[in-house]
Amino acid sequence: MLTTTSIPFLDVRGITDLVREDLDLCWERVLADGRFIGGPEVETFEARFAEYCGTEHCVGVANGTDALELILAALDIGPGDEVIVPANTFVATVEAVCAVGARPRFVDVRADTLEVDPDAVAAAIGPRTAAVMAVHLFGQMVDLDRLVPLVRRHGIALVEDAAQAHGARFGGRRAGSVGVAAAFSFYPGKNLGALGDGGAVVSDDAALVTRIRQLANHGRANQGHHLHELRGRNSRLDTLQAALLTAKLRRLDEDNARRRSLMQRYRERLPVGCVSVAQHPRAESVHHLAVVQVPDRAAATAALDAAGIGWGLHYPVPCHRQPAFAEFAEDRLPVTENAAERILSLPMSPTLTVAQVDRVSDVLSRAAGP
Missing domain, CATH: 3.90.1150.10 (Aspartate Aminotransferase, domain 1)
Incomplete structure (x- = not known):
C-alpha cells in the first residue's frame, strides 16, 4: 500500500517532471517510427553512454542484474570458479555469480565507507578466484588505489558493479572505466533511471563486448540472423527506454x-x-x-x-x-x-x-x- 509523505524518500515523479517535455518527444518519435526493439535510439544511447563513462563500447541490456551475469558469462566464469563479493550489497550482485555456476566468496567492508575492504579481498584470494566484484555502493566508487594493483598482481578480473554510481569518479576516472567491464542498472530509482527496467555493460574490450552482445541476443552470429553460435538469452534494452535515457543523460x-x-x-x-x-x-x-x-x-x-x-x-x-x-x-x-x-x-x-x-x-x- 502506498502512503503519501510530506518528504518522499525518492521523488521519482518530480525527477521525471524535470525532463517531461523531452520524454514526451521521445515517446512521439518512437511511436511514429514503430521500431520498438533496437534501432537508432539504442545505438545513440550506447554511443553517448560509452562516451560519458570514458569507455569505448556500451551494450544496452534488459536490466542491471543481466548486465552482471552477462559479463561473468562472457569471461567464461562458471563452475569451479570463485568470485569475491562484498557482503554489503544488493542481492543482485550475488545472484549473478550464482547464475553462472560460480561460487560467491563473501568478504567484509570498511567501517568508514561500508564498501569492500581491500585487505579482506587480499585475504580471500585463492587458486579458484576468477574475479572481484567492485561494488560502487551508495554512489561512491571503491578504493581503486588499493584494489586495482591487487587484482593485477594476481591476474584476476575486476568487474565493476556500478548500478548505484552513474557519473561517480575516483581519481578523475568515471565509474565503468576501470575494470574489465562494468554493469549499470537503469531501474527508475537510479541516478540515471528509465521508466521501467533497463541496464548496460560498458568496456574497452571490443571482443568481450561483441560476445556480450551475442549472448544478450539469443547467441546470434554477427553474420546471420538465423545462425546461433552461442547459447544465449533475450536481454535487450528496448527502444523507448533508450530514447528516454538519452534525454535524461543530458542533465x-x-x-x-x-x-x-x-x-x-x-x-x-x-x-x-x-x-x-x-x-x-x-x-x-x-x-x-x-x-x-x-x-x-x-x-x-x-x-x-x-x-x-x-x-x-x-x-x-x-x-x-x-x-x-x-x-x-x-x-x-x-x-x-x-x-x-x-x-x-x-x-x-x-x-x-x-x-x-x-x-x-x-x-x-x-x-x-x-
Missing part, C-alpha cells in the same frame, strides 16, 4: 551536483550521533543514497514516520545472512553485521530542497534527545 551531471550539495548540507545539520558514510578523499560521489548510521534506528524511524518523512534501509540483512545464500556463509563479517543494525537511508533526490534536508535533520536531532 545527469547537473543532478549529481545537486545531490552532492544536499549531502553536504546533511553533514552540516545532522546530529552528532547520526554519522554519514565517509567519502574517500580521491572519490567524487554522486550520492545515489544518503546513508547514515544511527545508535537507535527504531527511535529514528519512528520520528521520521511521525513527521511524514520517507526513509529506507540499504541493507538490513547482509547477503551472507540471506537464506538463499546460506551455503556460502563461511565466516562472520563483523563490520557488515554491525552496520546492518545501524544503517538508515534518508531522503535524497535532485528535487529535494535545502529546507527539507533541514527538516529531516531537525527531526533526527529531536529523536536523538539532549
Whole structure:
C-alpha cells in the first residue's frame, strides 16, 4: 500500500517532471517510427553512454542484474570458479555469480565507507578466484588505489558493479572505466533511471563486448540472423527506454551536483550521533543514497514516520545472512553485521530542497534527545 509523505524518500515523479517535455518527444518519435526493439535510439544511447563513462563500447541490456551475469558469462566464469563479493550489497550482485555456476566468496567492508575492504579481498584470494566484484555502493566508487594493483598482481578480473554510481569518479576516472567491464542498472530509482527496467555493460574490450552482445541476443552470429553460435538469452534494452535515457543523460551531471550539495548540507545539520558514510578523499560521489548510521534506528524511524518523512534501509540483512545464500556463509563479517543494525537511508533526490534536508535533520536531532 502506498502512503503519501510530506518528504518522499525518492521523488521519482518530480525527477521525471524535470525532463517531461523531452520524454514526451521521445515517446512521439518512437511511436511514429514503430521500431520498438533496437534501432537508432539504442545505438545513440550506447554511443553517448560509452562516451560519458570514458569507455569505448556500451551494450544496452534488459536490466542491471543481466548486465552482471552477462559479463561473468562472457569471461567464461562458471563452475569451479570463485568470485569475491562484498557482503554489503544488493542481492543482485550475488545472484549473478550464482547464475553462472560460480561460487560467491563473501568478504567484509570498511567501517568508514561500508564498501569492500581491500585487505579482506587480499585475504580471500585463492587458486579458484576468477574475479572481484567492485561494488560502487551508495554512489561512491571503491578504493581503486588499493584494489586495482591487487587484482593485477594476481591476474584476476575486476568487474565493476556500478548500478548505484552513474557519473561517480575516483581519481578523475568515471565509474565503468576501470575494470574489465562494468554493469549499470537503469531501474527508475537510479541516478540515471528509465521508466521501467533497463541496464548496460560498458568496456574497452571490443571482443568481450561483441560476445556480450551475442549472448544478450539469443547467441546470434554477427553474420546471420538465423545462425546461433552461442547459447544465449533475450536481454535487450528496448527502444523507448533508450530514447528516454538519452534525454535524461543530458542533465545527469547537473543532478549529481545537486545531490552532492544536499549531502553536504546533511553533514552540516545532522546530529552528532547520526554519522554519514565517509567519502574517500580521491572519490567524487554522486550520492545515489544518503546513508547514515544511527545508535537507535527504531527511535529514528519512528520520528521520521511521525513527521511524514520517507526513509529506507540499504541493507538490513547482509547477503551472507540471506537464506538463499546460506551455503556460502563461511565466516562472520563483523563490520557488515554491525552496520546492518545501524544503517538508515534518508531522503535524497535532485528535487529535494535545502529546507527539507533541514527538516529531516531537525527531526533526527529531536529523536536523538539532549
